[in-house]
Amino acid sequence: MKTSPITTVSLFSLLLLLRAAGKGGIFILLFSLWACAPATLPVLSPAPLPAQFTASGAEEVAEQWWGAFQDPILDDLIRRALSGNFTLRSAWDRLSQAEAQARKAGAALVPGLAGEAGMAHRRERSAGVEQTGDTVFLGLVVAYEVDLWGRIRSTREAAALDAGAAGEDLQAAAQTLAALVADTWYQLVEEQAQLELLNRQQVVLEQVLELVSLRFRRGQVGAADVLRQRQLVEANRGERALAEARAEVLAHRLAILLGLAPTERVAEPVTILAALPPLPATGVPLALLQRRPDLRSAWLRVRAADQRTAAALADRFPRLGLTAMVGSEGGQGANFFSTWLVDLAANLAGPVFDGGFRQAEAQRSAAAAAEALHAYGQAALVAVGEVEDALSREARQQAFVRRLENQLVLAEQVGERVRDRYLRGNLDYLRVLDALLNRQGLERSHLTARRQLLQNRIDLYRALAGGLAPPAPSASPPPENPAKEGPAS
Numbered sequence: 001m002k003t004s005p006i007t008t009v010s011l012f013s014l015l016l017l018l019r020a021a022g023k024g025g026i027f028i029l030l031f032s033l034w035a036c037a038p039a040t041l042p043v044l045s046p047a048p049l050p051a052q053f054t055a056s057g058a059e060e061v062a063e064q065w066w067g068a069f070q071d072p073i074l075d076d077l078i079r080r081a082l083s084g085n086f087t088l089r090s091a092w093d094r095l096s097q098a099e100a101q102a103r104k105a106g107a108a109l110v111p112g113l114a115g116e117a118g119m120a121h122r123r124e125r126s127a128g129v130e131q132t133g134d135t136v137f138l139g140l141v142v143a144y145e146v147d148l149w150g151r152i153r154s155t156r157e158a159a160a161l162d163a164g165a166a167g168e169d170l171q172a173a174a175q176t177l178a179a180l181v182a183d184t185w186y187q188l189v190e191e192q193a194q195l196e197l198l199n200r201q202q203v204v205l206e207q208v209l210e211l212v213s214l215r216f217r218r219g220q221v222g223a224a225d226v227l228r229q230r231q232l233v234e235a236n237r238g239e240r241a242l243a244e245a246r247a248e249v250l251a252h253r254l255a256i257l258l259g260l261a262p263t264e265r266v267a268e269p270v271t272i273l274a275a276l277p278p279l280p281a282t283g284v285p286l287a288l289l290q291r292r293p294d295l296r297s298a299w300l301r302v303r304a305a306d307q308r309t310a311a312a313l314a315d316r317f318p319r320l321g322l323t324a325m326v327g328s329e330g331g332q333g334a335n336f337f338s339t340w341l342v343d344l345a346a347n348l349a350g351p352v353f354d355g356g357f358r359q360a361e362a363q364r365s366a367a368a369a370a371e372a373l374h375a376y377g378q379a380a381l382v383a384v385g386e387v388e389d390a391l392s393r394e395a396r397q398q399a400f401v402r403r404l405e406n407q408l409v410l411a412e413q414v415g416e417r418v419r420d421r422y423l424r425g426n427l428d429y430l431r432v433l434d435a436l437l438n439r440q441g442l443e444r445s446h447l448t449a450r451r452q453l454l455q456n457r458i459d460l461y462r463a464l465a466g467g468l469a470p471p472a473p474s475a476s477p478p479p480e481n482p483a484k485e486g487p488a489s
Helices: 011-022 065-069 072-084 086-109 151-217 223-257 285-291 293-314 357-423 429-464
Strands: 029-032 041-044 112-126 129-146 319-330 340-349
Touching (some): 065 072, 065 151, 072 151, 086 151, 151 223, 151 293, 151 429, 223 429, 285 293, 293 357
Antiparallel strands (some): 029 041, 112 129, 129 319, 319 340
């Protein structure tokens, strides 16, 4: 869509912003290009924003930020989700509705042309003589309201801004969907890796069981040691069953995100988590307000509410209507078009007494505009908070992963020493059991911690990313597996 520069904001919006400033707000003046809506508008935020974020990297966040993970399977999953997800299709439908509403609101600025046709049968009696006849009328009527006070223009502008906001909502929904697919995918990868780890741990537990059973047959340990080890083997099998259930649920969730049946297999099992990319450039909060589609949508709704306030104020003034009619009237036959009628009229009408209806509507619209402005300020603070939260969690999570890796090294050393002493008969089985459980628990925790690192990075990308224009949906979602097409049984 084309954009047109607007260099002024309405007096009402400025008054709202100045009122917010009187309450201690810190204003930030920014110039931004708004997609699908008038652009280059000075925007004042009532929210107190910091000058910069607490941390930053060097590389800018790309529109398709998931490419930083260098994961071809993730790239394909997100591509399929953006074209097949039904929630995103609903966002497309809302955009179509808003655009149609904008066209509808703008139609009032164009003169309306209507056709009229009528026929009358007349019966008249005069001096005892009855006369009958048919009269036919055909004509065109043009009606136009002169927009003296800008009411129609404000209504049209509000609808256009709503359509722009719906477009921004669509891009925000696409970014949210991409983040949800990425997060779900790496949760699934983690569960599959956990299953692989549990299988390896099962082998170790069964080897230890054989060793303890051998020592029991030799009379070197009691039956309790064998029973404890058998319990560990069964506990591991139970953990594997739970991990399989979690993996199946995540696979179902991923298929639904792609617009497929839950039982559809969307990707081959993967057990290796992606490496964490370098920290991206966070920029400054000012740029975040310009970049994030949800914040752009919130500001467009502030402007739309402002335009509706202007329309409500203009509705309190008189309206000027112009009409023109041209037509032909006559009886049936060849002489029908011999009589032409032309009518021109102007009508000025305004409210005299309406019980305070229009004044109340103007006050309601002003309050709605103030509400939209405050909601925008809150959204700005939340957006900045999301970036700071993601930065903080990632820094602490990286420290946690390093500590886990150190613990794993120590647990490996402890396990080797305890096992040697146990085989020499210098240590009881409980010490071996404790070392084994500690090491296996650390291995599983390390996997989860690494996946949480990826989740934190996804949250950061989502908080920093700009708009994402998804492909327009086709009439029906394409089948992912043509071989499975066919009538339902």
